[in-house]
Amino acid sequence: MSKTPKLMVGNWKMHGSLSANAAFVAGLTAGVSGFACRAALCVPAVYLAQMQALLAATPVALGAQDLSAHDVGAYTGEVSAQMLRDFSVRYAIVGHSERRQYHGETDAQVATKAQRALAAGITPIVCVGESLAEREAGLTESVVKRQLAAVIHANGHCISEIVVAYEPVWAIGTGLTATPEQAQQVHAVLRAQLRAASAHAPRMPILYGGSMNASNVASLLDQADVDGGLVGGASLKGPDFLSMLAVAAR
Ligand code: PEP
Secondary structure, eight states: OOSSOOEEEEEOOSOOOHHHHHHHHHHHHHHHTTSOOEEEEEEOGGGHHHHHHHHTTSSEEEEESOOOSSSSSSOTTOOOHHHHHTTTOOEEEESOHHHHHHSOOOHHHHHHHHHHHHHTTOEEEEEEOOOHHHHHTTOHHHHHHHHHHHHHHHHGGGGGGOEEEEOOGGGTTTSOOOOHHHHHHHHHHHHHHHHHHSTTSOOOOEEEESSOOTTTHHHHHTSTTOOEEEESGGGGSHHHHHHHHHHHTO
16 A cells, blocks of 8 residues: 555535535534545535635645636636636646536646646646446546546646546446456556656556445555545535545545
8 A cells, every 4th residue: 555645535516505515614624633634625616715714724625626728818607727726726626527528628628727727836636537338348548548648748747746536437426436456457557657757756646536435435545556536426425525534544
């Protein structure tokens, strides 16, 4: 197992309300005081100001779920990396499969978003992952390598600043989880690709995401190349997320 502290990131997707968020953080604050953890919550953009204030007194960092591929200008509805920095955003998810699938995001756009994040001092959490059809066709490795290669190509030596999340699309929100062995196999491929791109950089975190929960978190985190988790559904339930953080802090 790696000695690097595990990083656990919650992705709230389009969930939350002012009152629910406040109650969630109150529970989290009481719980996280007992152990050291590296954690972040990626919240809907409209709640960044509220969550910046609520998380300020906790060890939990603030994250966004997306950002614009543009710097500034006439892009209605978009939020730039610099705007996120105004709210002390530390991490931003880029290339989540829901954005690739429902918003047609391409590998090139994801790479540009990672670039924008890095330029603003935000760590991009670059999501890669294959669909069920791609896995069944034996394409898992080539798909994730292609997705990551686009980000490596666009970001040069800055690549050592990114976090990667392996999220098999067939495991997201489905209750199906990659087995620890399946996750490790893909993480090892991604690790080798990152090493080849930045041989002397410190180990870059590779998170697993896809129906990770309080029951399966330990076996996934025990894999040699699994450095943490990107957690959707289970990060909305305070006690579940807390118990996952406790496992990660072992
Ligand atoms: C995600 O949205 O990144 C995710 C992994 O979701 P879930 O944990 O619900 O599968």
